[in-house]
Amino acid sequence: MDEKILLDRDMNVELRFVDKYRSLILAISFSVPVLWIFLYPVLFMGSGTRYFLDTFAFVFLFAAMALTLNLEVGYLGLPNFGKVAFVMIGAYSYAMSNVAGLNIFGIGEILTGLIVAMLVTGFSGVILSLPTLKLREDYFAIVTIVAGEILRLVANNEERLGGFSGFPVTNFVFEEFSPDMTMSGTNLFFLDFIVLIFFTILGVSLYVYNKNKFNNNFDVIKARKMAIQKSMNIQVWVGLLLIYFNYKLVYQEFASISFDVFIIVQLILWYTLKFLINFSSDKNDYLVYGSVILYIIFGIISLSTGDILNPGDTNINNTNWYFMLLTGGVMYVVYYVMELIYHSPFGRALRAIREDDTSALSIGKSLFGLRLRGLILSNVLTGFVAAFYAMILSNISPQAFLPLLTFQLYIMVIVGGTGNNKGVIFGSVLIQILIQGTRRLSDVKIYYPFFTNEDIFGFGRLVNPFNLALIIVGVTLIIFLIYAPEGIFPEKRDNNEEYQDLLYLLDDEAINSNKLSLKILSKLVNVDIKKISMEE
Amino acid sequence: MKEEGKIYELNAKNVYKYFGGVKAVDGATVMVEKGKLTALIGPNGSGKSTFYNVITGFLQSDKDDTKILFREENIKNLPPESIAKKGMVRTFQHTRNFPKMTVLENMLISPQNQIGESMFWGLLARPLWKVQEAKFVRRAKEILEFLEIDHVINHLAEELSGGQQKLLAIGRLLMAQPSLLLLDEPVAGVNPTLANKIFDRIIELKEERGIDVFLIEHNMDVVMSFSDDIYVLADGKVIAHGEPDKIQENKIVLAAYLGENPDDA
Numbered sequence: 001m002d003e004k005i006l007l008d009r010d011m012n013v014e015l016r017f018v019d020k021y022r023s024l025i026l027a028i029s030f031s032v033p034v035l036w037i038f039l040y041p042v043l044f045m046g047s048g049t050r051y052f053l054d055t056f057a058f059v060f061l062f063a064a065m066a067l068t069l070n071l072e073v074g075y076l077g078l079p080n081f082g083k084v085a086f087v088m089i090g091a092y093s094y095a096m097s098n099v100a101g102l103n104i105f106g107i108g109e110i111l112t113g114l115i116v117a118m119l120v121t122g123f124s125g126v127i128l129s130l131p132t133l134k135l136r137e138d139y140f141a142i143v144t145i146v147a148g149e150i151l152r153l154v155a156n157n158e159e160r161l162g163g164f165s166g167f168p169v170t171n172f173v174f175e176e177f178s179p180d181m182t183m184s185g186t187n188l189f190f191l192d193f194i195v196l197i198f199f200t201i202l203g204v205s206l207y208v209y210n211k212n213k214f215n216n217n218f219d220v221i222k223a224r225k226m227a228i229q230k231s232m233n234i235q236v237w238v239g240l241l242l243i244y245f246n247y248k249l250v251y252q253e254f255a256s257i258s259f260d261v262f263i264i265v266q267l268i269l270w271y272t273l274k275f276l277i278n279f280s281s282d283k284n285d286y287l288v289y290g291s292v293i294l295y296i297i298f299g300i301i302s303l304s305t306g307d308i309l310n311p312g313d314t315n316i317n318n319t320n321w322y323f324m325l326l327t328g329g330v331m332y333v334v335y336y337v338m339e340l341i342y343h344s345p346f347g348r349a350l351r352a353i354r355e356d357d358t359s360a361l362s363i364g365k366s367l368f369g370l371r372l373r374g375l376i377l378s379n380v381l382t383g384f385v386a387a388f389y390a391m392i393l394s395n396i397s398p399q400a401f402l403p404l405l406t407f408q409l410y411i412m413v414i415v416g417g418t419g420n421n422k423g424v425i426f427g428s429v430l431i432q433i434l435i436q437g438t439r440r441l442s443d444v445k446i447y448y449p450f451f452t453n454e455d456i457f458g459f460g461r462l463v464n465p466f467n468l469a470l471i472i473v474g475v476t477l478i479i480f481l482i483y484a485p486e487g488i489f490p491e492k493r494d495n496n497e498e499y500q501d502l503l504y505l506l507d508d509e510a511i512n513s514n515k516l517s518l519k520i521l522s523k524l525v526n527v528d529i530k531k532i533s534m535e536e
Numbered sequence: 537m538k539e540e541g542k543i544y545e546l547n548a549k550n551v552y553k554y555f556g557g558v559k560a561v562d563g564a565t566v567m568v569e570k571g572k573l574t575a576l577i578g579p580n581g582s583g584k585s586t587f588y589n590v591i592t593g594f595l596q597s598d599k600d601d602t603k604i605l606f607r608e609e610n611i612k613n614l615p616p617e618s619i620a621k622k623g624m625v626r627t628f629q630h631t632r633n634f635p636k637m638t639v640l641e642n643m644l645i646s647p648q649n650q651i652g653e654s655m656f657w658g659l660l661a662r663p664l665w666k667v668q669e670a671k672f673v674r675r676a677k678e679i680l681e682f683l684e685i686d687h688v689i690n691h692l693a694e695e696l697s698g699g700q701q702k703l704l705a706i707g708r709l710l711m712a713q714p715s716l717l718l719l720d721e722p723v724a725g726v727n728p729t730l731a732n733k734i735f736d737r738i739i740e741l742k743e744e745r746g747i748d749v750f751l752i753e754h755n756m757d758v759v760m761s762f763s764d765d766i767y768v769l770a771d772g773k774v775i776a777h778g779e780p781d782k783i784q785e786n787k788i789v790l791a792a793y794l795g796e797n798p799d800d801a
Contacts, residue, residue: 054681110683121650137586336666340659340662341658341659344652344658344659344662344665345644345650345653345658345669346652346653346654346655346659347649347658348637348641348644348645348657349645349653351634352637355631355635355637356633356634356635357632358594358628358632359628359632359634360645361594361616361617361620361627362592362594362616362620362627362628362632363620363645363646363708363709363712364617364618364619364620364621364627364648365714366615367617376655378774427767491636493636493638517663518663518664518667521660521661521664522664524661525651525657525661525664529664529667532664532667532668533667533668534671
């Protein structure tokens with residue numbers, strides 16, 4: 001590479017330790033107490049796995065909602081304080097479609113409900129934004145917060161919308177299984193072993209193939225990183241597919257949860273590999289192959305002893321397990337779409353508007369059009385997530401959609417990192433575990449002002465841990481807004497890697513590598529490849 | 537209004553803009569000829585920037601007999617983004633880049649007709665817009681090299697110095713492949729060496745790439761030595777128009793600038 005450009009713009013600057021590992025320090029200092037709260041019910045109160053699974057289902061759904069909010073606040077810079085209104089519209093339209101038994105084209109009530117929720121929420125976003133998008137940001141915030149309240153009050157008093165008591169929502173995962181069926185089936189050595197071998201071969205061969213391909217254009221470490229990412233992306237989709245098949249097989253009492261766990265562990269392993277690559281400068285791939293061998297040994301040992309987590313019967317409740325996986329999948333889909341947007345020219349235009357709308361106007365970007373599209377996309381995804389939120393609530397009523405929900409989502413976005421999707425997910429994990437965990441701890445006695453378990457000095461007052469958590473969250477928010485307004489994980493500012501690749505890529509290569517898909521796409525979009533790849 | 541043998545890139549006739557009782561622009565007429573570097577000068581408060589805002593669609597002219605033609609096409613009352621799409625782009629007096637985005641990203645926002653900028657294809661046609669993006673990246677690199685700021689390609693726009701930011705603002709406009717550049721004080725607050733460099737680049741643009749330039753500038757040295765055609769604005773009216781040497785000798789212009797009565801001078 002004769003013309004090498006510095007990939008890392010901070011390469012020449014000596015950073016202080018605190019600055020260099022700022023995100024890590026902040027993340028650890030917040031996650032340790034939250035982890036304590038998360039584990040407390042299990043260690044001292046005897047809560048089972050069901051508590052874990054339910055909490056994580058909530059975490060995933062809130063993370064997905066926070067991600068859609070991040071599209072509005074982080075990418076677009078539009079303070080939508082009426083997020084709860086759109087969640088409510090999505091949940092209600094799913095529930096009402098289910099109650100009415102809608103089933104278009106025979107695709108099933110669940111899919112119909114999801115489509116209805118997405119369409120109705122997206123459309124209501126258009127209706128709300130037509131009069132409000134021309135407003136300045138602060139007025140937009142006021143109008144959206146009012147819209148949310150109006151909707152809740154209307155639903156509370158309108159009989160056709162279920163009134164005060166709302167609608168029951170059926171959870172299709174819970175319907176397919178009897179609620180307390182526990183998983184046995186840990187003696188599936190053969191099936192699990194096939195999965196293990198299959199995934200290892202798939203991952204390594206994808207990795208080797210892609211690494212050789214990228215080695216032509218990039219330096220070794222970058223090529224390895226990109227190869228791992230490529231390999232991971234494919235494994236995730238294959239893994240999701242396999243888990244789905246497994247889910248169908250569980251119904252026939254054939255496969256087991258250990259199968260799912262293996263797939264998830266495999267993916268986590270590849271993900272950690274991507275970070276570890278940073279520390280390996282040697283030209284050998286010993287790190288990758290070494291980890292794969294370790295993984296195989298670990299797998300064989302765990303397989304021979306039964307399930308990874310518990311030898312013998314697992315007491316994981318399968319309905320909750322699969323609902324948690326489903327919500328995890330929902331979050332992954334939303335995250336995937338958000339990352340696609342962030343790295344696409346569309347997302348770049350949205351961020352440009354956030355940075356300076358006048359300047360964006362002066363180079364021919366339509367403010368109204370782009371904002372409207374951003375809001376539609378965000379609301380369609382909100383509707384999608386809200387349908388699952390309705391399922392987890394099992395009964396939706398206006399009391400479930402208080403403005404508090406909006407602010408919870410805001411706190412997740414702000415604490416995690418505005419504009420950074422991974423940060424937003426981290427923020428949701430923190431806040432949601434704090435809230436769900438302390439709900440569980442409502443029997444625990446805590447006395448203020450010293451927050452002890454016993455009233456030492458005789459003048460303390462009992463305080464509900466849940467209310468205490470809300471106070472902590474509020475104080476955290478204020479501290480963050482003052483001292484770290486960009487959150488634990490600030491938005492990536494050197495997001496040039498995507499374009500950096502293009503600097504090296506010759507157009508012929510780009511065209512030849514994806515010939516078929518390019519041909520189809522250019523037909524669909526109706527453009528000439530020659531014309532868009534060559535300078536006139 | 538077409539004179540013999542002259543092609544007008546921009547033809548703005550009778551532009552009016554009143555702010556309450558203040559006549560910011562009061563019937564100014566400016567014609568930018570193809571192939572010439574046209575400058576708009578005038579003392580502070582003479583309505584230069586307001587004139588710019590009106591012709592680029594950020595403000596509306598206050599009278600009906602206003603005519604704004606860009607390449608024989610009526611652009612009066614069009615929204616700013618449509619005017620920019622037609623090939624007339626502008627900078628601002630205070631440099632307005634996208635501060636929290638990298639220089640390369642700043643450059644890549646500008647091109648028109650990006651496939652990936654549609655919500656639908658941006659998500660679904662990733663391989664396709666990547667091909668187009670590769671072209672834009674090459675173009676951006678070439679322009680940054682031309683402006684001699686390619687070494688900061690990975691920096692945030694807000695990390696650049698004032699002069700580099702001015703160059704970046706021009707570079708962003710060039711990415712859009714415009715036919716007419718409107719530059720609002722491109723060298724204000726820039727040291728003389730860099731100012732001359734920026735103007736050298738502007739001249740190169742005009743001669744090598746055939747891009748016409750219409751600029752507002754206070755720095756008389758560079759205006760007089762580089763421009764071909766000068767309009768002088770005072771109190772919203774065009775008080776003089778001509779070549780640099782004629783403008784320099786024009787008594788009305790001197791009076792407007794020095795605040796003297798033309799008869800005394």
